[in-house]
Structure formats: structure tokens, C-alpha cells
Amino acid sequence: MEEFEVSEASKKTKTIYISTIFSIALVLLMLGMLGLILVHAKNLSNYVKENIVLNIIVDEGAKETDILAFKKELDGNIAVKQTQYVNKEVAQHNLTKDLGEDFVNFLGYNPLLSTIDVYLKADYANNQNIDALKKQIEKNPIVKEVVYQSSLIDMVNKNINTISLIVLGFAIILLVIAVALINNTIRLAIFSQRFLIKSMQLVGATKNFIRKPFIWVAILHGLIASFIAIIILLGLLTYAQKELGEIKILESYTEFGFVFLSLVAIGIFITAISTWFAVSRYLRLKIYDLYR
DSSP states (O other): OHHHHHHHHHHHHHHHHHHHHHHHHHHHHHHHHHHHHHHHHHHHHHHHHTTOEEEEEEOTTOOHHHHHHHHHHHHTSTTEEEEEEEOHHHHHHHHHHHHTSOHHHHHSSOOOOOEEEEEEOGGGOSHHHHHHHHHHHHTSTTEEEEEOOHHHHHHHHHHHHHHHHHHHHHHHHHHHHHHHHHHHHHHHHHHTTHHHHHHHHHTTOOHHHHHHHHHHHHHHHHHHHHHHHHHHHHHHHHHHHHHOGGGGGGOOHHHHHHHHHHHHHHHHHHHHHHHHHHHHHHHHSOGGGGGO
């Protein structure tokens, strides 16, 4: 009979531990997903800014050698990430492809002008720096016009700042919720062990002696839960990269490693601290309070 009761108690304890681990893993998974968004927000912001194009329309009478020399000069500018020269023939081919018909046959001539597309570095993709660069470019005699969408740049910068603040606020709220959920999960798991804790205390075990095995078990649970969360995150990332090729711009093994190590640290720290407080609570309670 006693063996049956011990076996039932052991099964119950294992079930509690398994549910605790998976509950913590799910919370850490949410934190990990938000962590990836936060650490890659800068990369995503830079990607958007660096795809804003500054179009330099070249004068029709400009020589090819002068255009290429000017392009090389732009490539050396500190604000420029890269440039792309599009001559009249390439521009004609691109527009014909977009329209689906050859407009030159209809017009009888090619009205397009050669252009140099300038892509700026993210730190310089704002109207103030672009205006300064525009004035510098317009001084060159082969430049007919410089075109860019100032309203689009303002909107991009404004929206990126707003989204960053929203994501940061959401991250703080989610972190608080995660701590509360993990703490409650640990307290429920320790609740089932409250009589064992008090029994050990009654036979003379010190508080630190009683706490130690519970804290080590909690650390192990936090470690296992964080590994489960990391495996699920890796699976989601692999799937996302397969379905969305553009997400490769966010690939950074350093940042992935930082998020994964943070998950392990958070999982271990929160479970250990929550267990310490939960065990200490039952150590302070009187015997008759354990039945409440």
C-alpha cells in the first residue's frame, strides 16, 4: 500500500514538474520572439532607410566618361552606400519590360535620360543630410536634376521611431507578465511540496539545507525550459527564412546568440529566485497554515 502511495506521489510530482517546464518554456518562447524583434529592429530600420533612392538625372549631352567619373566620385562620399548607373538603353529596356510593350516604336525616339541611382547609408537617410548632398551634387555641370521623395523619408523616419517606442513598451510589459507567470507557476509547483518542506524543517534541517535542492531543481527546469524555447525559435526562424527569403537581411549569428544566451540566463534566474521566495514562504508558515 505504501509503495502504491509513493508511486502515485512520484507520478504526481513528475507531472507537475513536466507541466512547470513547458509552462516556463512557452513564456520564454514569447520573450525570445520579442527579443529577436528588438535586437533586429535596428537592422530592419537600416534596411528600409538604405533602400531609399536618390535619382540623379544626367544631362543628355554628358559624355559617358564624365558620368562614370562622377559616379566614382559619389562612391567615395561618406554618406553614400552604393550607386548604380542606368544609361538610356538600360532605362528603355526596364520601362519596356514594365509596360509590356516597346514605347520607342510608338514615339519614334527614346525620351529617357541616363540616371545615377544613389543609395545612402542609414545614418544619412534623413532630409537634412540629403538636402546637403543634393546641393553638392547639383554643382556638377553634368547633373540636370536631383529627385527624391522628401515626404516619404520623413514618414519612414517618423514611423520607425514610433514603432521602436511601441515595441520597447510592449517588451517591458511582456517581461513583467513573463516574470509573474513564471513566478506563479513555480509557486504552484512548490505548493504541492509544502508538507515535505515543513517536515524537513521539523526534523531539524536548516533553511538553507531545505532550499538548496529545490533551487537546484528549479535551475535545471529553467535550463531545460530555455533549451525547449530555443529549439522552437530555431524551428520558427528556419521556416520563416524558407518562406520569406527577404528575412535573410536580419541574419546575424551574434545577435541570435545574444538572444539565446539571454533566454537561458532569464530562465535560470527567474526560476531560481521564484523558488527561493516560494520555499521561504512555506518555511515561515505555521503547520496549521499549510492546510489553508
